Amino acid sequence: MTVPLEVRGVRKAFGEKRVLDGVDLAVEPGEIFALVGPSGVGKTTLLRIIAGLEAADEGDVRIGGNGDGRTALGRDIGFVAQRPAVFRRSALENVAYGLRLQGVEDDRAERDAIAALDRMGLADARDAKAWTLSAGEAQRLCFARATVLQPRLLLLDEVTANLDPANVGLLERAVKAYHEETEATILIVTHNLFQARRVAARAGFLFGGRIVEAAEVGAFFSDPKDERTRAFVNGEMPY
Amino acid sequence: MVPRRVLIPILVAALLVAIALPAALPRGREIVLATTTSTEDSGLLDYLLPRFTADTGIHVRVIAVGTGQALELGRRGDADVVLTHAPAKELEFERAGHAAYRRAVMYNYFVLVGPTGDPANGTGPDVYHALRQIVRCLCPFISRGDDSGTHTKELQLWRAAGLVPEPSAWYREAGQGMGATLRIADQLRGYTLSDDGTYYTMADRLDLAVIVSHEPPLLNNYSVMPVNPSTHPDVRFAWADAFAQWLTDAAKGQAFIQSFVVGGRQVFEPNASP
């Protein structure tokens, strides 16, 4: 039911700039894994490659272990970006979008969408035009939109980065609730170390194009093995 | 609410029908007449054609363009009948086999017009004198410059007068229709050759006067040529022929041409041979 994620030897360059240089990452099925690192190090690029939105120059991404490979985006992989990318329609239509694509009949799609909105505290905003929502509401909307499809692998790219504490809390609780409900594998990119500790079981540090260190979240933060990780965790590395 | 998937193809289909329909509907009896702008501008066709249609039930769709283009339309078979006033070009057209026949319809005179006050002193024994006077004073002369019947006549006159004007400060080629050319002549206080119909229609808005007219060299002959069905099988010859016959019929087209009057003046003199 729940899927492991394996990334092997992924390399990606943009022109001359080598962003990812041999990334190896293994996420256990049903695990919440936090990926941390300084700004611009390539976290978003890696996430987009895993999501299938960008192609790696070299390397391999396996979802589901036995060479399942690229399972259909939308059915099994959910992706929420850093800035809320809402569609120019009502909140309800946003959430129902993926369901309709899957051929779910109108009634059920609407019901499921309404339920998802309710879970994210957006019941009142059901018919509001998505572009009129606040940043926090919009991001909650994007989360609802992605998770209503019950993806087995959920990729979250700094989803609370620009939000106020109330919304940060709301979203973190939603992530945990989704995880409990579905046992999905969740990869969450964040530069908020406290968030990583609150939400994840394991954490990994991306730096210099590679995963420098990965460990259980407690050990990762209290006793990092690599000096670069230590510098980052202690706030000595420039953001 | 009809689903978009169904609605869009329906709208597209409706759109295509709306566009194709007018062209697909069976058209009544009609012919395309290619003629010159000056002929249409004289107002003669607005007077004649309704009478022709009332008489025969044939509708005439008029394309008024330059002489060259009118004959080209005939050459291509895009027009069923041609009415022009450029004898040399018409003979060429006939010789090339594009005309079923050529028949004279009517004539009037070209007029040499110039600024009131006649700075070149063109008034004199004949048009050739006038042209020489214009060259002598290098007074502005505006040519149609568009291979039209009027332009062809103008060049003939220069040749016969022994002169070869070239585009210069005084000899300007307008490259446009008669109305526009007259207005340029008016603005620049220059001379020009015009068909009398267009001139008289615009006379009260222009500061130009007739310098020379009603001389044999200034004769402006109009002929009608139905396009040859042997070389252009798609033309509607029967109706085009009916038109040409009606136009040259003393009791019909010819009589109406005689009675066509603008501002008290008879504009054309019918001259079809009986």
Place this chain on the structure above:
Amino acid sequence: MVDELLGIAGLSLYVAASSTAIASLLGVPLGAVLALREEARGRRPTLTIAKAIVFTLYGMPPVLAGLLVYLLLSKEGPLGALALLFTPTGMILAQVLIITPIVTGVTYSAVASVGRDVKDAAKSLGAKGWTLTATVVEEARLGVLTAVMVGFGRAISEVGAVLIVGGNIRGSTRVLTTAIVLETSRGNFAVAVGLGAFLLVIAFGIFLVLWRLQERGYR
């Protein structure tokens, strides 16, 4: 007189609206696909050439397009058998050739401006192929509406092509713009200006409607 004027105005609207509709049906998907392909595959020679053609055709002189269509539809031309010369249908064909590049180009710009995040979101939710294109076009719908408005503006003001292909025949292919040319050539400036004013009023009416549509997309 009024009858004739209404007839001419009606034909102007019919020809311009039809051409714009067809040009939009062709140009909007084309522009969208061009933008999406370019985003997915980066700079490729075929895409660059396609863009170059579209933008060059922005500058297609309508009178040239008219001449080319005339040669196509002439009895001597390849499509002469269709008997579309000197008909509104032929005029629409000529205008479609002129307007489609414009609608394509403006749509391309509108779609290319849709944020990558939004396209990613759609893809991540399972959209691909024509569904993805349709979603992106809907996101860019305000820009697409602009493309249509620009196309219509060009169509209703166009004179060169409709003059050559239509022939300005009284009662069947005379439109407001060709009537203006005629009245101007006859020196009837007052009438010509009047016709022009009438055309602008009609254009204003149409744009008012389209503008209200666009407004709703913002509120």
